[in-house]
Amino acid sequence: MTTVGVLALQGAFIEHVQRLRELGAQAVEVRLPGDLKGLDGLILPGGESTTIGKLATAFGLIEPLRQFSHDRPVWGTCAGMIFLARDIGMDRQPILGVMDIAVNRNAFGRQIDSFETGLAIKGLEGGPFHAVFIRAPVITSAGPEVEVLATLDDGRIVAARQGQTLVTAFHPELTPDPRLHEYFLSTAESARLR
């Protein structure tokens, strides 16, 4: 069975755990470095990236998470995407810095800081994905090893991957569509079988 961890410090982790279990995977809540042992992949949920960064620092998770991200598939959603980014502009907060993307936090301003839209995602069959954006970030630049998977109509990047690392600016765990979780599970499964 594929075993996937969900960083459970703050934010929307329960929804990811539930979705993984619905899809037949084993889901483990990660709060301490030892919880990473034996995982085939890891999800960093949405929430508040400043809080997640502070708690990860307090629990000694920053280096273990960096190491895990180099070895195994990791998927960051929303705040999790911010946490994985190399560059988050002026903001001073702990990040992992393992993916070659620059990210703009709260990119959509106050009035429309939450919205939903249908997104065509590269590699995902079956039509647009209903994407829920909540005070979401966008990717403002991506390095040469980063593959862009989805953009908004105005061209801003909202999903990408770099090797085994996947990021989405929206919250796929809040809609019933299982395709992105299935996609990540298959990455984690093939990493395990390698």
Ligand code: GLN
């Ligand atoms: N605005 C949040 C942050 O900067 C992210 C929001 C989310 O994860 N839904 O961390």
